Amino acid sequence: MLNENDKNKILAGIxxxxxxxxxxxxxxxxxxxxxxxxxGEFILAWYSxxxxxxxxxxxxxxxxxxxxxxxxxxxxxxxxxxxHMDTSFTGTEEDRLFCAxxxxxxxxxxxxxxxxxxxxxxxxxxxxxxxFMVAGKALKQSGVELKGDCFxxxxxxxxxxxxxxxxxxxxxxGEGTGTRHLLTHGVQSDYAICADRSGHSxxxxxxxxxxxxxxxxxxxxxxxxxxxxxxxxxxxxAVLQMMKVIAAIDNWAADFEKRCVYQSAIGxxxxxxxxxxxxxxxxxxxNYFPGVCSVYLxxxxxxxxxxxxxxxxxxxxxxxxxxxxxxxxxxSLMGYEAKGVEPIVDVVKQAFIxxxxxxxxxxxxxxxxxxxxxxxxxxxxxxxLKFGLGGKKYAIRSEQIDIEEIFIGAxxxxxxxxxxxxxxx
Numbered sequence: 001m002l003n004e005n006d007k008n009k010i011l012a013g014i015x016x017x018x019x020x021x022x023x024x025x026x027x028x029x030x031x032x033x034x035x036x037x038x039x040g041e042f043i044l045a046w047y048s049x050x051x052x053x054x055x056x057x058x059x060x061x062x063x064x065x066x067x068x069x070x071x072x073x074x075x076x077x078x079x080x081x082x083x084h085m086d087t088s089f090t091g092t093e094e095d096r097l098f099c100a101x102x103x104x105x106x107x108x109x110x111x112x113x114x115x116x117x118x119x120x121x122x123x124x125x126x127x128x129x130x131x132f133m134v135a136g137k138a139l140k141q142s143g144v145e146l147k148g149d150c151f152x153x154x155x156x157x158x159x160x161x162x163x164x165x166x167x168x169x170x171x172x173x174g175e176g177t178g179t180r181h182l183l184t185h186g187v188q189s190d191y192a193i194c195a196d197r198s199g200h201s202x203x204x205x206x207x208x209x210x211x212x213x214x215x216x217x218x219x220x221x222x223x224x225x226x227x228x229x230x231x232x233x234x235x236x237x238a239v240l241q242m243m244k245v246i247a248a249i250d251n252w253a254a255d256f257e258k259r260c261v262y263q264s265a266i267g268x269x270x271x272x273x274x275x276x277x278x279x280x281x282x283x284x285x286x287n288y289f290p291g292v293c294s295v296y297l298x299x300x301x302x303x304x305x306x307x308x309x310x311x312x313x314x315x316x317x318x319x320x321x322x323x324x325x326x327x328x329x330x331x332s333l334m335g336y337e338a339k340g341v342e343p344i345v346d347v348v349k350q351a352f353i354x355x356x357x358x359x360x361x362x363x364x365x366x367x368x369x370x371x372x373x374x375x376x377x378x379x380x381x382x383x384x385l386k387f388g389l390g391g392k393k394y395a396i397r398s399e400q401i402d403i404e405e406i407f408i409g410a411x412x413x414x415x416x417x418x419x420x421x422x423x424x425x
Contacts, residue, residue: 013138026126027110027119034171036156040066048387068152076147077423079190083129084158087121089397122398123391128195135414146421164355178375192384194374199390201363205264207300208335210307215326216241220291225261238293239280252317262302273299307332336378354412
């Protein structure tokens with residue numbers, strides 16, 4: 001058990017100003033998925049300056065993982081604190097695929113005002129990365145010895161982006177790319193804390209993901225010159241065929257989302273089906289019946305439900321429409337409820353009480369029902385919970401986070417690491 005003297009030594013090294021300024025500095029460095037090298041190099045240099053051992057993991061020419069190690073002096077338990085460097089939006093014109101309007105680029109850079117930090121990635125999740133960096137610095141400079149190693153893992157590629165069709169390269173490899181590389185290239189630990197957003201709640205069960213492309217087909221030829229009776233559009237137009245398919249998927253989704261709620265130790269995990277994109281025909285040749293139409297589907301699956309079962313259900317649903325189709329599953333990630341995580345749940349809870357003077361909030365089912373890198377650790381048998389910050393959108397792509405949230409998070413990470421890394425192992 002960490003004594004009060006050591007607690008005070010550690011907490012003395014954590015300030016609101018440093019938490020805010022480091023978050024701002026991270027927001028000032030663009031880091032879309034697939035281009036995390038610049039921010040990673042900044043983090044590695046920062047670790048070196050603080051006397052924390054840096055480890056650079058090369059993933060591809062434009063992306064790295066940036067890991068800091070505070071080495072233990074005995075045979076104690078080891079802990080990783082993990083957070084991703086990539087952002088929800090790219091900060092480029094590509095974002096017009098999602099956004100009707102884009103705010104000026106200047107509004108995406110880091111800014112501190114009114115007790116908040118603003119910028120692209122401020123809440124998701126550069127503030128979380130800043131919090132565990134500050135925590136690691138305070139731990140290192142406190143002089144409090146650790147028996148086991150503490151790893152500060154800033155990783156690439158967590159944001160939900162999946163290669164499909166023409167969208168290839170590292171820019172579309174998210175959903176755990178960096179953390180999977182991290183854990184399969186020598187950085188291992190006994191326990192882990194994922195610092196992704198949780199609103200200061202403690203989460204150890206999360207959904208999985210399955211993604212599908214479904215194609216319908218038409219007869220690609222000129223639509224003019226014939227009556228509807230001679231050439232029925234419903235039979236020749238792949239887009240009209242897809243309208244029936246989408247209706248069938250939506251009916252299945254309504255049943256799936258009610259039927260597959262998972263009752264976990266932290267409360268219900270809510271499945272979700274989203275039709276995220278549709279492509280069909282040639283915009284430069286709208287006088288032709290479209291011969292192919294594609295719809296892209298994201299399914300958030302509860303723990304224990306394998307993606308192949310979702311595929312079977314969708315296949316059965318589509319066969320009932322009588323429409324010719326093709327279906328490919330192009331992402332398949334399991335969800336997990338952590339096993340053996342209870343000891344670190346209690347440590348994080350007590351650390352939060354010490355930092356905030358109150359119990360941590362109960363998990364929000366919507367925050368718990370997503371996919372984060374927490375799942376990869378639990379897939380690999382490393383007991384892991386998610387404890388992160390909150391924050392919210394500020395503009396179209398810019399975000400904001402209360403400095404007090406970052407400050408509390410940094411204290412929790414530091415106290416939890418000091419406790420866990422001094423367990424006998």
